[in-house]
Amino acid sequence: MTAPILRRLADLREMTARWRGQGQRVAVVPTMGALHAGHLSLVEVAKARADRVIVTIFVNPRQFDNADDLAKYPRTEQDDAAKLAPYAVDAIYAPDPDQVYPPGFATTVSVAGLTEGLCGAHRPGHFDGVTTVVAKLFAQTQADIACFGEKDFQQLAVVRRMARDLDIPVEIVGCPIVREGDGLALSSRNVRLSPAARAQAPVLYRALQQAAGAIGDGVPVAQALAAARDAVLAGGFASVDYIDLRAADSLVPLDVLDRPARLLAAAHLDGVRLIDNLGLAPA
Numbered sequence: 208m209t210a211p212i213l214r215r216l217a218d219l220r221e222m223t224a225r226w227r228g229q230g231q232r233v234a235v236v237p238t239m240g241a242l243h244a245g246h247l248s249l250v251e252v253a254k255a256r257a258d259r260v261i262v263t264i265f266v267n268p269r270q271f272d273n274a275d276d277l278a279k280y281p282r283t284e285q286d287d288a289a290k291l292a293p294y295a296v297d298a299i300y301a302p303d304p305d306q307v308y309p310p311g312f313a314t315t316v317s318v319a320g321l322t323e324g325l326c327g328a329h330r331p332g333h334f335d336g337v338t339t340v341v342a343k344l345f346a347q348t349q350a351d352i353a354c355f356g357e358k359d360f361q362q363l364a365v366v367r368r369m370a371r372d373l374d375i376p377v378e379i380v381g382c383p384i385v386r387e388g389d390g391l392a393l394s395s396r397n398v399r400l401s402p403a404a405r406a407q408a409p410v411l412y413r414a415l416q417q418a419a420g421a422i423g424d425g426v427p428v429a430q431a432l433a434a435a436r437d438a439v440l441a442g443g444f445a446s447v448d449y450i451d452l453r454a455a456d457s458l459v460p461l462d463v464l465d466r467p468a469r470l471l472a473a474a475h476l477d478g479v480r481l482i483d484n485l486g487l488a489p490a
């Protein structure tokens with residue numbers, strides 16, 4: 208069964224009002240489309256936790272800090288609808304741009320602190336674009352639950368903070384990273400890698416795993432991170448934005464593994480920016 212594709216907020220509201228009138232719980236899975244198994248894992252979680260599931264597809268111009276990246280972002284709506292069919296989601300909300308940003312739109316939702324390092328330091332305005340659109344999607348769908356991937360670990364932390372700070376009555380559910388057989392985290396941007404670059408790409412995850420193992424074995428954090436950076440560059444990546452150990456909740460930098468932590472990385476390969484991360488627990 209193919210879900211209806213809704214373009215207008217009024218149509219979404221009409222549908223969700225009916226559901227709410229029946230006391231049903233609504234989940235939303237926000238995406239930018241070009242769906243893959245990572246997105247579909249979020250849909251499965253949403254289905255298990257709610258009566259109704261809305262998948263949103265909106266390539267949000269405000270979260271792109273690079274015009275070329277926005278222009279090249281894959282747009283595959285018909286394929287996306289076909290991939291969602293087996294999951295029997297209740298609606299695909301693919302709003303017309305003016306439904307998200309009507310003429311005169313003048314509001315930015317901005318989270319301080321958590322957004323300042325990691326991807327925030329390398330992608331000016333990115334998280335403001337994310338929190339602004341996610342706040343809109345929460346208001347438009349009035350979802351009870353929203354599923355986000357740990358693939359974008361900083362984004363997950365930022366969205367949680369925003370929902371808490373603004374008293375948005377939505378439960379944020381974080382879902383594990385889905386990977387290819389060789390370890391590469393699934394991403395809509397992976398299709399832009401040449402075959403040669405695609406073969407090199409798993410070096411990022413392997414470097415994180417090696418660093419995690421080294422830190423667990425007592426190697427000083429700075430040394431393990433430097434080795435990971437060297438391995439990624441030696442493996443064919445053009446540059447590394449960051450490879451860092453952070454506290455899992457606050458994302459403050461750690462130089463000792465003394466609490467639940469996350470190793471996070473962003474690096475450029477073949478003109479594509481790839482991100483990945485890995486959880487670490489103290490001994």
Ligand code: AMP
Pocket residue numbers: 237238239240244245246248249354355356357358359382383384385386392393394395
């Ligand atoms: P995007 O379409 O890239 O904005 O991603 C939409 C949602 O899917 C975000 O919550 C992402 O974190 C999540 N996501 C993307 N890739 C993966 C993956 N490989 N595993 C799990 N979740 C993912």
